[in-house]
Structures are given as structure tokens and as C-alpha cells.
Amino acid sequence: MTDPDLPLNDAEEVELSDLLSHVLDKGVVITGDVVISVAGIDLIAVSLSVLISALETIERKHASISGQLPYARDLSVLPPATGE
């Protein structure tokens, strides 16, 4: 990716990841030879790793602002991790 509008902040990276996952990976296909979709996989993979990193950063910021760990209240509703 060599576009001049990079680098982005965390929120912009998440937004870009949303955009790429929609436009490159979804939508109607009416021709049998979407060559770009094969090349697009790389961009999606890059986008995904950026997304995970950006989401973690945003969550850490929220946690530090609120003074509590995100997900703390959610643990009670998750299934037991027995794996059985």
C-alpha cells in the first residue's frame, strides 16, 4: 500500500479495515474472472492485523480512561472454558 494518506491513527485504521473487508471481500460477482480478488487477499490480511492492533490500542485507552478493564463484566456471561 503506497497511498499518500498513510499512516493513519487507530480510529482511521479501523475504519480503513472496515472499508477493505467490505469492498474487497464482499459484493456481487457477475464475472468469472475477478483477478483482483486474488491479489486482494494480501490487502485483507494486512488490514486484519492492523485492525486487531488498532482495536487493542483503542480498548487500552478506554480502559485507562474508565479505570477498569474492558470485558470485566462480560466474563460472567461467557461459557466455561472447559473445552469439553
Place this chain on the structure above:
Amino acid sequence: MIYLYCLLQPASDPPPGLAGVDDLAVHLEDLGDVGAWVSDVPASTLEHSVNRVRAHDRVIRRAMADGTPIPARFGQIVRDRDALASAVAARRDLLIRCFDAVRGAVEMTIRWQVRPAEECQVPTGGVVGGSEGAGRAYLLAIAEEHRRERNVLAAGTTMRERIQGAVGSLARAEAYRGATAANPVATVSHLVPREMVGRYRSAVGLLGASAGVELRVSGPWAPYSFAELNP
């Protein structure tokens, strides 16, 4: 060569001056009861770039101002108008059904990071050196990997069900992509009537606050996730 952005029913002209990929002019190809917004491009392939992806989506968003287009996946180029008409005609019934399904609606997408309840530790006691110990450690590692995968899957499914409970009545359809241990971000998209978008956002916000989970909403999108032409 013709680059395809989206299909519309009824067909309507793009606004004058609308630019698509590489700032190329966008025009209508009228294919009877279906229209296509396209650009003439010089080559049969188009290398992806962020700017081109943004341009593709920008054209589709403009089409959303007049109705609900069926968005095309990025990168579809056909030889000429006849090839486009032939490709559309071959799928006309499925396209009409898809238009009926998405009319008046938009796609809203929620993403969140899936966190299993706890990190499971497979007991490793008794592992000793030698080939037998190494084999046991190998099998335990595989079991641990499978256990972690199941936990991520279960945690994602649990939140998906909570989301469905919160917004299911506001959505016509759902498309879910679960998380994995390697990719711990889950995505669920909903086909939401335009007039319900405000209530949808509110419902997701309330759920995220009550669950203590960062549910990130994006949209409205064109119905990218609901443009599959399944027989």
C-alpha cells in the same frame, strides 16, 4: 473494457461529474430493467490500492442516495457492454430476488474482539524427557490449541446471540463471520431498514455498555454482505 461498481433497479444516471477509480467518469449502462454504473478502463485488470478501493465505495455510496444498489465486489472488469449485458442476463432472476431483499435497507456492521472466559492451561505434569515425554508434550500442545479454538468460537457465538437478541427485531437478515484464535475479531452484519438505523445504533450502544464490550459499529454500507446470488 468496462469496470463495474454496482447494479441498480430501476436504472438511473449517475450525477454529472461523478468520478470513480483513477478519477474516471462514471456512466450508466442501461440493461433493461437493471442498470449498471461503470467506468471505461484501459486495461483488463486493475491493481488494488486504498485510493481505488475508496473510489469504488464512494461511487456506490452515491448510488445509495437514490435507492439501494447491489454493490459489486472490487475489481470486476468485463470486455464490453455486450459481455456485461450477457453476465447480467444470465443471473437476472437471482439479481431481481436480491434487489427485492435489499430494497430500502442498508448494511450495518459490528466488530468486536473475542476474549474467551479464561486462558485454559492443559496440565503438563508428568512430562519427562526422552521421546515419550516429547510425544506427550506435542499431543498436549495440540489439545491446548484445539481447546483455545473452541473457547474463542464459543465466546464469539455467545456475544453473537446477545447481539441478535438486541437488534434481531430491527434487521431483515444477518451475516456472521466468527473469530478464531488466530483472528480474534468477530464480525456480524445486519440488513437494516433505513428508518431503523438510529434504533439499531442505540440498541448496540446499550448492549456494549451493559456487557462491557467494545462493540464497534460501522455503516450504513451498501448491502455488500447480502449481495450473494445464491440459487
